[in-house]
Amino acid sequence: MLSATNFSQQLQFESNAVDDSMDEGGAAPHAKKMMWSIEFEKVSKSFGSHQVLVDLDLQVRPGEKVTLIGPSGSGKTTVLRLAMTLAKPTRGDIRIFGESILFDADKKGLSAAQESRIRRRCGMVFQQYNLFPHLTVLQNLILAPTTVLRQSKAQAVESAMVYLRMVGLQDKARSYPAQLSGGQQQRIAIARALVMKPEILLLDEITSALDPELAGEVLDVVRRVAHESRVSLLIVTHEMRFAREVSDRIAVFDRGSIIEQGVPEKIFTQPENERTRTFLQSVLDH
Amino acid sequence: MTWDWAFVIKILPALGIGVWYTVVVTAAASVIALGLGLALAIMESVSKTYGRAFVLFWLELFRGVPSLVLLYFCFYVLPQLGVTVPAIPIGIVVLGVVYAAYCSEVYRGSLITIQGELRDACVALHLRSYTKWRRILVPLMAQRAAPALLNYVLSLFRETAVLFAIGVPVLMGEANDIGYEHFRYLEPYTLAGAIYLAMNLPFLYVLSRFKDKHA
Numbered sequence: 027m028l029s030a031t032n033f034s035q036q037l038q039f040e041s042n043a044v045d046d047s048m049d050e051g052g053a054a055p056h057a058k059k060m061m062w063s064i065e066f067e068k069v070s071k072s073f074g075s076h077q078v079l080v081d082l083d084l085q086v087r088p089g090e091k092v093t094l095i096g097p098s099g100s101g102k103t104t105v106l107r108l109a110m111t112l113a114k115p116t117r118g119d120i121r122i123f124g125e126s127i128l129f130d131a132d133k134k135g136l137s138a139a140q141e142s143r144i145r146r147r148c149g150m151v152f153q154q155y156n157l158f159p160h161l162t163v164l165q166n167l168i169l170a171p172t173t174v175l176r177q178s179k180a181q182a183v184e185s186a187m188v189y190l191r192m193v194g195l196q197d198k199a200r201s202y203p204a205q206l207s208g209g210q211q212q213r214i215a216i217a218r219a220l221v222m223k224p225e226i227l228l229l230d231e232i233t234s235a236l237d238p239e240l241a242g243e244v245l246d247v248v249r250r251v252a253h254e255s256r257v258s259l260l261i262v263t264h265e266m267r268f269a270r271e272v273s274d275r276i277a278v279f280d281r282g283s284i285i286e287q288g289v290p291e292k293i294f295t296q297p298e299n300e301r302t303r304t305f306l307q308s309v310l311d312h
Numbered sequence: 313m314t315w316d317w318a319f320v321i322k323i324l325p326a327l328g329i330g331v332w333y334t335v336v337v338t339a340a341a342s343v344i345a346l347g348l349g350l351a352l353a354i355m356e357s358v359s360k361t362y363g364r365a366f367v368l369f370w371l372e373l374f375r376g377v378p379s380l381v382l383l384y385f386c387f388y389v390l391p392q393l394g395v396t397v398p399a400i401p402i403g404i405v406v407l408g409v410v411y412a413a414y415c416s417e418v419y420r421g422s423l424i425t426i427q428g429e430l431r432d433a434c435v436a437l438h439l440r441s442y443t444k445w446r447r448i449l450v451p452l453m454a455q456r457a458a459p460a461l462l463n464y465v466l467s468l469f470r471e472t473a474v475l476f477a478i479g480v481p482v483l484m485g486e487a488n489d490i491g492y493e494h495f496r497y498l499e500p501y502t503l504a505g506a507i508y509l510a511m512n513l514p515f516l517y518v519l520s521r522f523k524d525k526h527a
C-alpha cells in the first residue's frame with residue numbers, strides 16, 4: 027500500500043525533474059531569462075467583434091498557485107482555454123517554460139508535434155469533469171499514459187492506482203463514470219490529469235457543478251495537490267474561502283483584463299480597486 | 313387454386329438456397345455499409361475541403377439514384393466498357409455502397425451528439441488524433457448509432473430482394489424462378505414472404521432490447 031507520504035515523494039521527485047531540466051540551460055531557448063511556468067504576453071482574444079481579453083499580461087512562477095476571480099463573463103475561462111490550446115489568441119503570445127505554444131523561433135506556426143511536446147507540461151480539469159463515459163475509471167486514467175507517454179500497461183496501472191488512492195477512490199477503479207457521484211467523478215478527473223505529471227494544472231470552476239458537501243471533498247484533494255506538490259496551479263473559482271486558503275496570489279479579472287493582483291490577504295482585506303471591492307462584496311454577501 | 317403441401321416440400325430446398333444467399337449478401341453488404349459509412353463520416357468531420365466535398369457528392373449520388381438503376385448499370389453497362397463482374401459481387405457492393413451513404417448520415421448524427429467537452433478532454437490529455445478517434449469518438453459514435461444502424465441493416469436485408477433482377481439467387485430470386493418454372497406462384501411467393509418476415513424477427517428482438525435499455 028502506498029500512503030500519502032509516498033504520494034508527496036512522487037510529486038517531489040517530479041518537481042526535482044523540473045528543476046534539473048531548467049538547469050540544463052540549452053534545453054529551452056529562453057532558459058537564461060526568468061523562467062515562468064506559464065506566461066501570457068499582451069494576449070488579446072476576440073470572438074467576432076466581441077473582445078474578451080485585452081492585452082493580458084500574466085506570469086506564473088514554477089510551483090506558484092494563482093487564482094483568477096472576477097465577475098461572470100470577464101474572460102477567466104478563456105484564459106485557461108488559451109493556455110490549453112483549446113482556442114487561439116487573436117494577438118499576443120503564450121509561453122510554457124519559455125517556449126511559445128503558438129510560434130517557433132521564426133515566428134511561424136508550430137507543427138502539431140511541436141505544439142504537443144510543449145503543451146504536454148500542461149493539464150486541465152473541467153467544470154463538467156469530461157470523463158470518457160464508455161471507459162472505466164482505470165481505463166480513463168491509463169489511456170493517455172499508455173498512448174501519449176508510451177508507458178507499459180503495468181506501469182500506467184500502478185501509477186493510476188497511486189493517484190486513485192490519493193483521491194480516495196482506489197475501490198472505484200472498475201466503475202464507470204455514470205456509477206459515481208459528481209464529486210467522485212471530479213476527483214477521478216483530477217487524478218486523470220495528474221497521471222500525466224503536468225507541471226502546470228489548470229482548474230476551471232471544478233466545483234461549481236457540485237453540491238457543497240461534494241465540493242468539499244474535491245477541494246480537499248486540490249488542497250493536498252497544492253500543499254504537497256510543486257505543480258503550478260492556475261485556478262478559476264467562485265469559492266472565495268478556498269481561493270484565499272490555497273493561493274499564493276489572486277488576480278482579479280474584469281472585462282478581459284486584470285484590474286488588481288496580490289497575495290490573498292491583501293486582495294480580501296485591503297483591495298485597492300473600487301471594482302474589486304464591489305465584486306467581493308457581491309460574492310461574499312451570498 | 314388450392315395450397316399444395318407436396319409442392320411446398322418439393323420447393324423448400326431451393327428456397328433454402330435462397331435464404332443462404334440472402335444471409336450471405338446481407339452480411340457482406342452490411343460490413344461494407346457499416347465500415348464505409350464510418351469512414352465517410354470520419355472523413356467528412358476531419359476534412360474541411362476536398363474530403364468533405366467528396367463525401368457530400370457520394371451521399372447525393374447514392375441516395376439519389378435508385379439501387380435498381382445502379383445494379384443494371386453495373387451489370388449491363390460495365391461489361392460493354394470491358395469490365396465484367398459476376399452478379400453476386402455487384403449486388404453486394406452496390407447495396408453496401410448505397411447503404412454506406414445512409415449509415416454515414418447516422419454516424420454523423422451521433423458524432424454531433426458527442427459533446428465538445430469530451431473533445432476538449434482529449435486535447436487536455438494530449439491524445440493524438442488517431443487515439444481520439446479510435447478510443448473515444450468511434451466507440452461512442454458506434455454505441456449511440458447502433459439502433460439506427462440496425463434499422464438500416466434491416467432495410468438492406470429486405471432490399472436484397474431486388475438483386476433477383478440481375479440473377480442473384482436470393483430468396484426472392486429463387487421464388488421467382490420456381491414460379492416461372494412450374495407456373496405456380498402461390499406457394500413460392502407466400503413462402504418467400506413468410507420467410508422474409510420470420511428472418512426479420514431476430515432484428516426486431518435486438519432492436520427492442522436497445523429500446524428497453526435506453527428507455
Ligand SMILES: Nc1ncnc2c1ncn2[C@@H]1O[C@H](COP(=O)(O)OP(=O)(O)OP(=O)(O)O)[C@@H](O)[C@H]1O
Pocket residue numbers: 073076078096097098099100101102103104105
Ligand atoms: N466560443 C465562444 N464564442 C463566442 N463567445 C464566447 C465564446 N467563449 C466565450 N465567449 C464569450 O467570452 C466572454 C468571456 O467568457 P468566459 O467564459 O471566459 O468568462 P468567465 O470569466 O469564465 O465567466 P464565468 O464566470 O461565467 O465562467 C463571455 O462574454 C462569453 O460569452
Ligand SMILES: [Mg+2]
Pocket residue numbers: 102103104231262
Ligand atoms: Mg468560466
